[in-house]
Amino acid sequence: MVARSKPPRAAPRGPAAARRQALRADKDGDVSMGLSIKGRAGVGKSTPPTGPRKDAAGGRPSRNGIISATAQRAILRQAGASDVSMKEVRSSGPRGGLVELKVTGWNKSKASGDEDGGVSSLLKWLEKKASVRLGSRARSVRIKKSRVEGSDLIVKVAPEDVPPLVRMNGYGWAGTTVSIERLGGAVQGTPVVSSEAERIKEMLRHVLERRYDLETKFLNLSALGQDEELQQQKIFESKSTTSKFFPAMMKVLEHSFDKKEDLFAAITSVSLANNDLEDLAAVTSLSITLPRLQNLDLSNNKFRKLSALDNWRRRFGQLERLILTGNPIEQNDPGYAVEVVKWYPNLRQLNNVQVRTEEEVANKAQITDMPFPIRSAIFQDEGGIAEQFVLKFFAGFDSDRAVLAAYYFDEHSEFSYAVNSQAPRDPAATEKHEAGEWEGLLKQSRNLRKIQQLPARQARIFHGTKAVADAFIGLPQTKHPDLAAEAKKWIVEARMVPGVPDPTGQSPNGVDGFFITVHGEVEELVASSGQIKKRSFDRTFILGPGGVAGVRIVSDQLTLRSYGGTQAFEPENAEGWNAEPTYAAQAEIDGAPQLPEGLTIPQAEQMVAALMSQTGMTLQYAKDCLDQSGWNAQVAVVNFEKAKAILPPTAFMSTAA
Amino acid sequence: MADFSQIAKQFVQFYYDTFDDDRMKLAPLYTEQSMLTWEEKPFQGTTNIITQLQELPFRQVKHQVATLDAQPSDEQGSILVFVTGALLVEAEQRPMSYSQTFQLKRNGDSYIIFNDMFRLVYPAA
Numbered sequence: 001m002v003a004r005s006k007p008p009r010a011a012p013r014g015p016a017a018a019r020r021q022a023l024r025a026d027k028d029g030d031v032s033m034g035l036s037i038k039g040r041a042g043v044g045k046s047t048p049p050t051g052p053r054k055d056a057a058g059g060r061p062s063r064n065g066i067i068s069a070t071a072q073r074a075i076l077r078q079a080g081a082s083d084v085s086m087k088e089v090r091s092s093g094p095r096g097g098l099v100e101l102k103v104t105g106w107n108k109s110k111a112s113g114d115e116d117g118g119v120s121s122l123l124k125w126l127e128k129k130a131s132v133r134l135g136s137r138a139r140s141v142r143i144k145k146s147r148v149e150g151s152d153l154i155v156k157v158a159p160e161d162v163p164p165l166v167r168m169n170g171y172g173w174a175g176t177t178v179s180i181e182r183l184g185g186a187v188q189g190t191p192v193v194s195s196e197a198e199r200i201k202e203m204l205r206h207v208l209e210r211r212y213d214l215e216t217k218f219l220n221l222s223a224l225g226q227d228e229e230l231q232q233q234k235i236f237e238s239k240s241t242t243s244k245f246f247p248a249m250m251k252v253l254e255h256s257f258d259k260k261e262d263l264f265a266a267i268t269s270v271s272l273a274n275n276d277l278e279d280l281a282a283v284t285s286l287s288i289t290l291p292r293l294q295n296l297d298l299s300n301n302k303f304r305k306l307s308a309l310d311n312w313r314r315r316f317g318q319l320e321r322l323i324l325t326g327n328p329i330e331q332n333d334p335g336y337a338v339e340v341v342k343w344y345p346n347l348r349q350l351n352n353v354q355v356r357t358e359e360e361v362a363n364k365a366q367i368t369d370m371p372f373p374i375r376s377a378i379f380q381d382e383g384g385i386a387e388q389f390v391l392k393f394f395a396g397f398d399s400d401r402a403v404l405a406a407y408y409f410d411e412h413s414e415f416s417y418a419v420n421s422q423a424p425r426d427p428a429a430t431e432k433h434e435a436g437e438w439e440g441l442l443k444q445s446r447n448l449r450k451i452q453q454l455p456a457r458q459a460r461i462f463h464g465t466k467a468v469a470d471a472f473i474g475l476p477q478t479k480h481p482d483l484a485a486e487a488k489k490w491i492v493e494a495r496m497v498p499g500v501p502d503p504t505g506q507s508p509n510g511v512d513g514f515f516i517t518v519h520g521e522v523e524e525l526v527a528s529s530g531q532i533k534k535r536s537f538d539r540t541f542i543l544g545p546g547g548v549a550g551v552r553i554v555s556d557q558l559t560l561r562s563y564g565g566t567q568a569f570e571p572e573n574a575e576g577w578n579a580e581p582t583y584a585a586q587a588e589i590d591g592a593p594q595l596p597e598g599l600t601i602p603q604a605e606q607m608v609a610a611l612m613s614q615t616g617m618t619l620q621y622a623k624d625c626l627d628q629s630g631w632n633a634q635v636a637v638v639n640f641e642k643a644k645a646i647l648p649p650t651a652f653m654s655t656a657a
Numbered sequence: 658m659a660d661f662s663q664i665a666k667q668f669v670q671f672y673y674d675t676f677d678d679d680r681m682k683l684a685p686l687y688t689e690q691s692m693l694t695w696e697e698k699p700f701q702g703t704t705n706i707i708t709q710l711q712e713l714p715f716r717q718v719k720h721q722v723a724t725l726d727a728q729p730s731d732e733q734g735s736i737l738v739f740v741t742g743a744l745l746v747e748a749e750q751r752p753m754s755y756s757q758t759f760q761l762k763r764n765g766d767s768y769i770i771f772n773d774m775f776r777l778v779y780p781a782a
Binding site for chain 2: 261414416417418419420422423424426445446447448449454457461491493495497499500501510515517519536538540542554555557559561564565567568
């Protein structure tokens with residue numbers, strides 16, 4: 001699979017954890033933990049933060065790059081600096097000195113019948129609840145020593161563990177309410193909460209922490225309206241706090257992590273079930289905070305129609321499982337499933353029913369919008385955006401470039417091109433070298449190997465709609481082969497990429513976009529001779545959302561070279577080069593359906609959708625079925641009926657069909 | 658800060674010199690987030706990428722860059738680098754044309770390869 005970014009997960013159980021388990025089994029309640037623990041308690045400012053998330057940071061800091069060898073040091077410096085902002089209130093007392101806390105109210109709990117009166121499970125609960133698992137400053141609270149004095153449980157902890165424990169004063173445990181207070185000591189242990197805003201942040205952080213499961217990387221935000229803590233804060237009693245609450249919580253979540261990658265790795269599943277949601281307005285920020293979510297539960301809400309989910313249509317490119325059961329949409333719009341499957345190219349399960357097999361996803365079966373036949377194994381698309389772009393762009397380039405420039409380019413877009421006059425020619429082709437064939441083009445060619453002067457370099461990069469349009473119009477007239485009819489002459493690859501600049505400035509870290517590479521051929525009218533010249537080209541686009549077209553070109557780079565033929569695009573020719581058994585399989589994908597003449601892509605798309613809802617087949621099977629039936633809907637249904645009995649279960653979206 | 662065109666040029670020179678000398682040494686240019694698309698196949702992460710490069714069916718190779726163009730790609734200093742050129746593999750006399758696009762991302766005061774798309778556009782014949 002090509003999904004980006006699954007940083008190696010942290011090993012949650014190190015030797016220290018194992019040791020702790022072993023010690024906890026010792027029920028005398030007064031365990032001395034020895035030197036190994038002392039080491040932990042002494043974590044000082046100059047030490048990078050410890051905790052599981054540290055290792056999950058997507059690997060080591062990158063080693064030296066090309067321009068400078070100081071990067072690593074810089075990174076380490078930065079890592080050290082971030083430690084300074086750690087929020088734990090630090091003790092001004094001696095390093096490693098323990099603080100005593102008194103826990104009361106526990107002895108009438110449901111666990112009081114335990115051998116030890118519930119002490120060991122209380123200790124375990126205190127440690128677990130006070131530990132921070134979510135965030136770059138994740139750390140485990142350890143109770144170093146404990147003893148029972150009558151109805152009091154006295155625990156000794158490191159000073160930095162005091163605030164999280166004291167904060168638990170008044171929590172319910174095993175049917176009782178426990179009180180936790182500090183015993184004497186000169187050191188001020190309670191956190192200094194400076195403002196109402198700080199207090200709310202702390203509360204939200206706590207809500208998140210409580211609803212997070214480290215093992216399954218699951219953040220359970222279901223039934224928030226019933227959350228006692230949120231109710232106490234009267235969050236949902238006014239419209240204004242209700243609407244601000246979720247975005248605020250997402251901000252708190254983001255700020256808990258130093259790096260976005262760590263956050264993405266820490267949470268892969270979210271439930272928003274049972275929240276009475278009618279649309280996504282209140283929770284839409286989830287897709288900004290956790291764009292790489294794999295599992296999402298939206299069950300038992302009040303979504304009535306697809307448009308209620310529209311906010312997330314182009315989000316969550318890596319979503320694998322989605323649950324929408326228990327929403328009115330099931331009755332109101334039974335066809336919604338087909339549409340939703342199209343929205344998420346990596347979706348495997350909808351409502352716990354398989355909609356794509358792993359093979360289909362791996363084989364890029366997500367090219368479901370009936371594009372031109374895709375000859376590359378790499379074509380990541382979302383809602384047909386990349387495919388539509390390629391179709392429209394090259395058609396527009398051949399017909400009306402001023403309109404094209406206005407449609408896809410804006411003031412931030414860039415275009416440049418280079419001429420590769422050395423590239424070998426296809427010996428089989430009739431194209432011959434002609435003196436001066438590149439002349440007109442070389443004037444603006446931005447080949448950095450040849451153009452050394454800064455002003456010339458700057459002049460040959462076209463910035464903004466107007467400059468791009470002028471440059472386009474200055475290029476020779478062109479005719480590109482038809483993408484659908486002459487697919488063999490093209491290689492088109494698309495890849496979804498994060499971090500594409502957002503000119504609106506709303507997303508300082510960039511937005512998701514496409515990285516598209518196109519290789520092909522083009523007929524150009526040579527102005528001086530009036531001859532038609534066939535050339536090869538390579539072109540790279542970076543696309544981001546926005547503009548009149550819904551996508552805007554961020555970058556467009558073109559290289560023109562002598563016609564080199566199409567042999568390199570043939571899979572069989574690649575064998576000697578990259579001898580891979582997988583090529584046989586890829587050749588099959590390359591035999592993607594050719595649409596019959598007169599059938600447009602949207603029509604074909606509709607036919608596939610119709611057949612899917614009629615038969616319950618998956619997209620891939622419906623597409624194949626139509627292809628084998630010559631794109632005749634009736635024939636396809638007949639063929640389906642014939643083949644139904646022998647189709648594998650994976651051919652169907654829903655086993656109930 | 659150096660001009661992005663100059664950085665791109667230095668990068669391209671460094672990359673292919675290193676590739677032709679010892680592909681293993683390209684490892685520091687990639688991260689766990691990096692993606693390489695080598696012809697049909699995607700690879701993610703330094704180890705996978707370097708393994709793939711190591712396993713290419715030739716030992717000696719020489720890259721000849723024919724064109725090189727670059728555009729700044731965001732305000733953080735990322736650069737899109739677009740190269741076409743020829744590959745000379747071992748005893749093979751006829752060069753193969755290739756096209757390669759790099760998305761370079763700033764990492765402190767150096768750069769890493771975020772995306773790398775390689776394609777042969779003219780066959781070994």
